[in-house]
Amino acid sequence: MNQDETGIVLVLTPIGRDGQTVAGLIERAGLKPVVCTTTEDVVAELERVVEVAIVAEEALYGNNVAVLQQWVRNQAPWSDQPFVILTNRNEGLRFAAFRKELVKRLGNVTFLERPLQAITLQATVLSAVRGRRRQYEARAYLEEQRGAAEKLERLVAERTRDLEEANGRLRAEIVSRERAQAALIQAQKIEALGQLVGGVAHDFNNLLMVILGNLDLLSKGLGQDPRLRRLLSGAMEGARRGATLTQRLLAFARKQELQARATDLRALLADMRELIDRSVGPMVRVDVVESSEVPAVTIDPSQLEMALLNLAVNARDAMPSGGTLTILLRSEEVAAGADSDLEPGRYAVLSVKDTGEGMSKETLAKAVEPFFSTKPLGKGTGLGLSMVFGLAEQSGGALRLESTPGVGTTVSLWLRAADAQPVVSGVDVAAPTKAASAARILLVDDDPLIASSTLALVEDLGHEVVEANSGREALELLDGGFRPDLMITDFAMPEMTGLELADEVRRRYPALPILLASGFADMTEIKSIDLPRLAKPYTQDQIAAEIARLLPRSQPLGSEPGDISRE
Helix, strand or coil: CCCCCCCEEEEECCCCCHHHHHHHHHHHCCCEEEEECCHHHHHHHCCCCEEEEEEEHHHHCCCHHHHHHHHHHHCCCCCCCCEEEEECCCCCHHHHHHHHHHHHHHCCEEEEECCCCHHHHHHHHHHHHHHHHHHHHHHHHHHHHHHHHHHHHHHHHHHHHHHHHHHHHHHHHHHHHHHHHHHHHHHHHHHHHHHHHHHHHHHHHHHHHHHHHHHHHHHHCCCCCHHHHHHHHHHHHHHHHHHHHHHHHHHHHCCCCCCCEEECHHHHHHHHHHHHHHHHCCCEEEEEEECCCCCCEEECHHHHHHHHHHHHHHHHHCCCCCEEEEEEEEEEEECCCCCCCCCCEEEEEEEEEECCCCCCHHHHHHCCCCCCCCCCCCCCCCCHHHHHHHHHHHCCCEEEEEEECCCEEEEEEEEEECCCCCCCCCCCCCCCCCCCCCCEEEEECCCHHHHHHHHHHHHHCCCEEEEECCHHHHHHHHHCCCCCCEEEEECCCCCCCHHHHHHHHHHHCCCCCEEEEECCCCHHHHCCCCCCEEECCCCHHHHHHHHHHHCCCCCCCCCCHHHHCCC
């Protein structure tokens, strides 16, 4: 409807001059009459804003009323269009029934009998106009309420969306916090276990030192009995396996003493290729894929060799029916902020990929945990991956695992590129079992068993050994006039560590060579002073090589006091 037109009154009186008369009365009442000639015209005009429709009774005879009835049925729910019907003085049942039917079909109907009184017509029309205008007001109110309701619904929807987004962010933060907390708890557990493992491995190394040292000496006086030699060889092999196990434990605890240096991964892999082929067996095909440029990395090559061999054996065990083991070498650049676990820079990535059984998400999450293994009881220690993980972390890199059940597993070692170029080492020369010249050696160790074993190994080399069981006792011997050619000291000792003892001895006797022996070492402390180091458990050949390196071959027994004179 056109809201600009108001106060319209429709007039339909097709016979005589009633139309003009009614229109004049409507105008004098302050309204706007519109004279129609047919019911179709009335229906067309009703689409505008119409107050009242005045219709002569005779205009509705026949089917004409049906046209108005259809419009009345389709009018809006708020609308009740008023009709004023001008009747004749016709009496009788037929006319009474017709008028009753008009009320039923048109609804809001008022009858005025002709001839009309002006005041009656005007009063009736004005009353109908007031009712119709109240309907328009109700419509405006309903539309306003509907608009307010729609606005409220829109505001509620927007607020609900904001709340859902806030709840989503809160849930994500809760999940992130739970993950961070779980990672922290796991890190604390691993750190605590690492401390425990490091201490146990240190003590175990000391025990192995005693066992290997005594077995080494026993082998020299055992004779050639094949049975005894076989038993001794088995004992030595068991002790060496124990030493390997402690190295894995220390790698997991990140307490092994790494001899890190710039290492060429291509050369290391080429040297190990035959060993890897033999270790995985004939049912596993080994492929090596190398990028054109792979940088050297700073790492302990012997530890990396052990890690690579562990990964190859794990891959073999994951392919009991055979498969393909692929070793990949490539170079990667890590941008700032791209990886939370890695510092920005260039890395060499060493990946070991198998076509084996793969791991589920649950197994993958536990794979680097110490002592966790999917192998049958007695087939694995559960320390292989944790050792590789510890080596990667301690070398400033990272370990990445990818696995799909039924497809295979890929283990990737990310190793930071070295600043220096790798140095090709010469061929190692076997250490002599007897010294070219005897030396006087001060041996410091708080463990009597280890001290006794090491003393026997060194004396068997032809040297004179004086034993001290603490750092204080060693200082008292030196201050009392004892003049050794070399001091060998354990690192982990109560009251005064070997490092503290070495620092004090260097201050008092700067010319005295010092050799530090340890089953494990805090690398931060050890690197703060430049000392030659010997890792436990060591053999007689290893200690002989270190003594020969630190002392001139012409060193006489007992240096002159002036050589290590006290400052």
